[in-house]
Amino acid sequence: MDSLDKKILRLLQGDATLAVSDVAKRIGLSTTPCWRRIQKLEEDGVIRRRVAVLDPARVNLGVTVFVAIRTNSHSIEWLRRLSEVVHDFPEVVEFYRMSGDVDYLLRVVVPSIAAYDAFYKRLIARIDIRDVSSSFAMEQIKYTTELPLDYVILDRSGSLPAI
Structure with a gap:
């Protein structure tokens, strides 16, 4: 995992319905490499699933x-x-x-x-x-499904370490 993967994750956590082309444009990649990165994040289990968050x-x-x-x-x-x-x-x-x-x-x-x-x-x-x-609960003051990504640890190869 590298800084581009983290950017992809930040965007998809905010809106999983973004088109790959929009994600690619926002992080400065072309569509095909961006799509490959998303597929790899899914295969590795980093992205477990994409859902709709209901009110x-x-x-x-x-x-x-x-x-x-x-x-x-x-x-x-x-x-x-x-x-x-x-x-x-x-x-x-x-x-x-x-x-x-x-x-x-x-x-x-x-x-x-x-x-x-x-x-x-x-x-x-x-x-x-x-x-x-x-x-x-009397009042929901904060709720998010977005995980903080500042704690991601990369191994020496620049990939996410195996769990």
Whole structure:
């Protein structure tokens, strides 16, 4: 990865619908080499996919809830089971295993508190959880899907190191 790849990534993170010719023009490359770079970034898994970012309120998902889960079971089997359960719930848009007091953290989007209550009841009916704590977001102050690219580490050949 080099500075041109980083420029491509910055542009595509901002607008994945940009035509290759527009990306090429903005970074000072011709279209074919730019397209090859984008394909390589996709093949290498740097670009995982291109998506549309929706406005939650416009699709009736105006309530964001952060759900902290604590468990008494720390086995790999329990984690697999929780993962299976969580993947069955489209309301869960993020799912993390945590360090510290909280074992798992979910970000859940729903249309209302009543919808969250129904989600919660379905969740606890499917898996035993020691403690669940829910925090409702009052206001979204910053949200981005764009990752900071200033931390990219290049190897000596100028390529992204293998992961």
